[in-house]
Amino acid sequence: MAEFLAVIYILYLVGMGQAWYRFLVRPAVWRWPQLAWSFGLGTILWSYASLFLNLLNIPTNGGLLYVWQMLLIVIPVGGGMLFKWPTQIASSAPRTIPVSWMKPVAFFICGVAALTALFQALAYPMHLWDSIVIYGFKAKILFQEQTFKTDAFMDPSVLHYSADYPLLLPYVEAGFYRWLGHVDDRVVRLLFLVYWGSWLGILYEALVERLRKDYAWILLCVIATLPLFSNIYMGQAVSGFADIPLAFYWSAFLLCGFQVRRDGFNAAWVMMALFAFGCAFTKNEGFVAMVLGWVIFIAADHAPHRRFWIRPVSAGILLILPWWWLRSVLPHNSAHYARVLALRPAEILSRLRIIGTYLASEWMQIRSWGIFWPLIFLGLLWPQRRLRFPKESKMLLAAVSAQLGVYGYVYLTYPQNLEVLVPVTLLRLLLHTIGPLTLAVGWRLEE
Amino acid sequence: MKRTNSRLIFGVLLGACAVNSLFLLPNAWKAVEAFSDTWGLSNFQRRFLQRGDWYRAVLTVENQIPRQASVRLVSPAPPWYLAYYLYPRILKKGSENLADRKKVREQYLNDWVLVYSEDTPPELTAYPPLKPGVP
Numbered sequence: 001m002a003e004f005l006a007v008i009y010i011l012y013l014v015g016m017g018q019a020w021y022r023f024l025v026r027p028a029v030w031r032w033p034q035l036a037w038s039f040g041l042g043t044i045l046w047s048y049a050s051l052f053l054n055l056l057n058i059p060t061n062g063g064l065l066y067v068w069q070m071l072l073i074v075i076p077v078g079g080g081m082l083f084k085w086p087t088q089i090a091s092s093a094p095r096t097i098p099v100s101w102m103k104p105v106a107f108f109i110c111g112v113a114a115l116t117a118l119f120q121a122l123a124y125p126m127h128l129w130d131s132i133v134i135y136g137f138k139a140k141i142l143f144q145e146q147t148f149k150t151d152a153f154m155d156p157s158v159l160h161y162s163a164d165y166p167l168l169l170p171y172v173e174a175g176f177y178r179w180l181g182h183v184d185d186r187v188v189r190l191l192f193l194v195y196w197g198s199w200l201g202i203l204y205e206a207l208v209e210r211l212r213k214d215y216a217w218i219l220l221c222v223i224a225t226l227p228l229f230s231n232i233y234m235g236q237a238v239s240g241f242a243d244i245p246l247a248f249y250w251s252a253f254l255l256c257g258f259q260v261r262r263d264g265f266n267a268a269w270v271m272m273a274l275f276a277f278g279c280a281f282t283k284n285e286g287f288v289a290m291v292l293g294w295v296i297f298i299a300a301d302h303a304p305h306r307r308f309w310i311r312p313v314s315a316g317i318l319l320i321l322p323w324w325w326l327r328s329v330l331p332h333n334s335a336h337y338a339r340v341l342a343l344r345p346a347e348i349l350s351r352l353r354i355i356g357t358y359l360a361s362e363w364m365q366i367r368s369w370g371i372f373w374p375l376i377f378l379g380l381l382w383p384q385r386r387l388r389f390p391k392e393s394k395m396l397l398a399a400v401s402a403q404l405g406v407y408g409y410v411y412l413t414y415p416q417n418l419e420v421l422v423p424v425t426l427l428r429l430l431l432h433t434i435g436p437l438t439l440a441v442g443w444r445l446e447e
Numbered sequence: 448m449k450r451t452n453s454r455l456i457f458g459v460l461l462g463a464c465a466v467n468s469l470f471l472l473p474n475a476w477k478a479v480e481a482f483s484d485t486w487g488l489s490n491f492q493r494r495f496l497q498r499g500d501w502y503r504a505v506l507t508v509e510n511q512i513p514r515q516a517s518v519r520l521v522s523p524a525p526p527w528y529l530a531y532y533l534y535p536r537i538l539k540k541g542s543e544n545l546a547d548r549k550k551v552r553e554q555y556l557n558d559w560v561l562v563y564s565e566d567t568p569p570e571l572t573a574y575p576p577l578k579p580g581v582p
Contacts (some may be wrong), residue, residue, distance in 0.1 A: 017452070059476045111465060112471065112472075112475055112497050113471060113475075115475070115478075116471065116474055116478045117478075117484040118477040119478035119479055119481065120477075120478045120481070120482075123481035123482045123484075123485050123493070124481065124485065124493050124494075124496075125490055125493060125494060125497070127494075127497055127498065129527060129568070132528060132531045133527055133528065133530070133531055137529055137530060137531045137534065140531070140535075141534065144534070151519050151537060152534070152537055155539070156538075157539045157540050158519065158530075158537055158538065158539050159525065159530040159538045159539065159540060160530065161527070161530075184490065185490070186490050186493065207510055208493065212453075213458070214457070215457075215460075218457065218460040218461065218464065219460065221458055221460075221464050222463045222464055222467065225464060225467035225468060226467060227467060227470035227471065230470065230471050230474035230475065230478070231470070231474060232474075232477075271557045319474075364529050366466070367470060370463060370467040370470065371462070371463050372463070373464050375459070375460075376461055378459075445456060
């Protein structure tokens with residue numbers, strides 16, 4: 001029964017997201033990756049609505065929850081009927097190159113990976129640190145109290161690790177618990193399976209718009225079968241950690257950015273703002289990634305085109321402000337980012353050596369990454385006279401470099417034992433870069 | 448521009464898939480086994496299988512302390528999962544010193560006091576509030 005209700009809840013999120021997608025993007029044709037975009041929009045909008053209702057002290061108990069949830073569908077449907085905006089021109093013509101045997105093979109390979117994640121999700125409840133202590137605990141409180149305005153969040157004497165961590169996942173999980181009527185930290189893992197699938201879906205769409213379909217399929221297979229997604233560890237597709245949801249929102253944010261870059265005011269800039277909010281409301285790293293993303297997009301555009309960024313950036317800031325205000329109110333750990341000023345050069349060098357050693361070792365972890373990293377380096381270093389290096393790939397590379405630079409800075413200023421922190425976090429931080437790096441290298445195969 | 452041979456690219460990517468499969472397939476098999484082994488079990492039973500005795504300790508505490516209770520923790524190294532599993536019992540900081548249990552009980556008259564230690568001998572004791580309902 002819980003599994004059935006989880007599917008219904010996921011269908012609700014996808015359906016609501018689809019209504020908003022049709023309202024915001026006005027696609028000329030329907031393609032299946034829209035379901036992935038819809039799931040992303042559905043989760044972001046539901047968590048945003050929950051935050052908004054809580055901030056304004058609007059009750060969500062009993063049947064009221066379903067009223068607010070229905071409103072989230074009625075608004076875009078009604079809006080679409082009232083405002084007859086022109087539909088978008090189909091972004092790319094259907095591919096004429098035959099796909100041959102690759103499509104069924106890819107379906108089989110991706111199917112095995114997906115079934116593995118499904119069985120893992122349904123076998124055992126979430127049990128690792130972030131999944132229960134950071135996000136699961138918040139989800140339990142939000143389900144029980146229907147608000148964050150409670151001692152469990154606000155009282156600093158309560159044992160609540162990182163009470164000021166972003167709330168997107170806890171709201172989405174709590175929404176499922178409300179449908180179910182009780183906490184089920186096993187079946188809730190299905191949400192993460194859909195996150196993972198949706199992320200792969202938008203990556204496939206971004207690849208197939210530029211590449212031969214068989215290249216797109218095989219690249220999708222390489223990503224879907226990466227060992228870290230099936231290992232029982234923090235990088236697992238259904239671990240319950242926020243890293244795959246963040247990887248999804250971050251990739252979606254970047255893809256929306258390329259649309260704004262291409263289509264200007266005609267692009268679905270509201271969607272970009274929503275995915276920016278999704279990044280910032282999922283993990284603290286997401287906020288940093290989003291800011292770096294904006295800077296790179298604006299810096300890479302020609303001066304006359306920079307005005308196109310005013311709308312998405314303003315809308316993104318407006319969406320994020322309530323969360324930033326709330327974050328300042330919640331009990332939080334003291335930031336240590338200015339500490340680097342007090343570090344001696346010898347200590348900085350010693351820490352850089354530790355970070356570099358672990359990074360190199362992680363890149364060679366065949367048990368987690370297969371040959372992903374050698375492939376990425378090969379793809380990036382392949383001579384330009386043989387494979388073109390499009391500007392979009394360079395921008396993605398800049399985004400990843402800046403992201404890694406910030407992560408390195410956080411490591412550098414970490415006040416406790418770095419050799420304890422790095423091994424348990426590095427894999428997850430690198431996971432955020434899989435999407436942009438795959439696209440950066442994959443787009444080089446465009447003919 | 449001289450293009451790179453598409454067969455070479457395809458071969459390399461298929462090779463990457465093959466390497467990944469070396470790890471995916473055993474994991475897939477383990478997942479099927481775990482799924483079939485746990486078929487029909489409740490989440491409580493699954494946690495026993497997953498974590499063993501520590502979850503038994505959690506259940507012991509759950510059976511003693513009523514839901515919604517405020518609990519002061521006296522523990523030198525509190526286990527990270529306790530707050531999650533004991534919720535809606537609200538776990539609050541008490542003391543890191545096991546000898547402070549009496550002091551903590553007297554200081555927080557309304558609160559339960561939970562003493563947790565993994566030292567020898569290990570201890571898990573829940574003390575009811577001294578004066579429940581007194582502000």
